[in-house]
Amino acid sequence: MSDDGPLILVIDDEPPIRRLLRTSLVVQGFRIIEAESAAGALQRLGERPDLLILDLGLPDMDGIELIRRIRKIAKAPIVVLSSRGDERGKVDALDLGADDYVTKPFGMAELVARIRTALRHRVQAEGGEPLFRSGTLGVDLVRRRVTVNDAEVKLSPKEYDILRLLVIHAGKVLTHRMIMQEVWGAAGDVQYLRIYIRQLRRKLEANPERPRHILTETGVGYRLQVLE
Template structure:
């Protein structure tokens, strides 16, 4: 029985072979497409759970593929690309990608990201009202936060920041995305606000704020609420 369906949009033969062996060898169903046009068609026809997307496709830039997919498709998108610049990662994530892996990467790292993508059904999406990870539990109806069953008070901005991360649990959320959602579009280029409030959140929620377990930093890009 398959663990889920993955669409791979990649045109490099060697990478295709590596990913085919890795994905099928761990029980996932696999659809392959070597062009953006075919990938978009397969996404529409087959409704995959996760899409692995190379940015350097022969017929269309991967960023444009993300834009088109996000107009109608809710699958988790993991970018797999040789582009190492932070600007490329931020652009892909801001456009709608859920995660970004820079080539070359190991099979273990890829599979870890895929597992998180399959677990990204958050309580907000499911219509439930309790989110729990590690020792933290959040009641999204009463706006209460508990650490080891002891209620922890958060300010309105701290709570807003936390709920944006919960809504995107497991996903990298860029600095600009967080700033826009919590403070508004006028603050998109004011990262100092984010650093201050994230430090406060970690002090309240993490057992060791200097080595956070679930409010993790993606250097120069954003933050991720890490699922265990």
Template sequence: MSQTATVLVIDDEPQIRKFLRISLGSQGYKVLEAGTGAEGLSQAALGRPELVVLDLGLPDMDGQQVLRELREWSQVPVLVLSVRASEVQKVEALDGGANDYVTKPFGIQEFLARVRALLRQVPQAVAEESAPRFGPLTVDLAYRRVTLAGEEVALTRKEYALLAQLARHPGRVITQQQLLKDIWGPTHVEDSHYLRIVVAHVRQKLGDDPTAPRFIVTEPGVGYRLIGPEQA
């Protein structure tokens, strides 16, 4: 990874953002900034950074929530930078998908070394797609928005969760048990009728004929996969 990488800094303290902008900029990195969690998620989707530096104490939402929402659609490396130094907070962030954790106050040389280490793990081409397309169907994972031929499709929470899970793994079969566990919880892995109902509703809203599917294909006795029309 060259030092032309883009780093997104999500922190509500202007002086911290300025310090990191200068420090990262001196190493050749492009720096994006956000002072709130909502702005940070938007910047992550639009700016497609190779690394996110995330503060946990944000004014509009907790940084742990930002991390959870980011991980729903992106695997970009996240370096948490926070005054919260307890082991519980660190474990929660790392279990929630953070790649590293640095406490404030911090030494800039160690911080930059951790940035370099995380960026070495990033492929040259960012493979993560935040709004995958399947012919006329687009599933915007960052903004939780589904469009068909440019028109927004109104989905319930469960319907969107199903489509988003399939969209994250295009062409790959997701088992019924995995979908039930992810969407309804581990106590519902045998409740396949829940899944059949939601799949039927999504198909109806997408105008997708199960006998000649354009999008959602049933693998009998196994699960479902999402395809583009060129693969049908």
């Protein structure tokens, strides 16, 4: 086990899942601590984990309620393990402060990528980096300037507000409700948001029908992918 890798708290009541995660993630350089219940998870927060992996189906408390309690005392990224088709649970978890989700059954490569993205996003958010670049896309948050292939792109105020929100949370899934609340000040018609996302893709993507920057998380929301 690495002595200085990120510390991950795995919260799952199934021993085989915890064993799989422990074995696979230690090889990737992470340090692992475990909890099989919500009560155990709250106790282990005192060890200041860098990230939490949380299964929503715990024996002593609903996982959504646990996220609510965790967010009152800790800011560590939370990656949720959810059942396939549990869109309501995903949305609720993200709206309460979870950073990402992985659907069971999951591939370990995908989970590791989501973990690294969540850790990187937290560093970016705390650092407040004003210049963002992802592939051909550039965003200067101070000058409110957006470029594609170094050519300036003109956005409407609402288009820019949506893109700015995605940039600040680059790599993280933002729910429809979260975006509407932040940009318009209230939850509203999701179709209205989809129109603006479509307009943004036309201006920012090489192929709007196969976007590489603004990705759709079906039934949940959108994610700004960070490209090399």
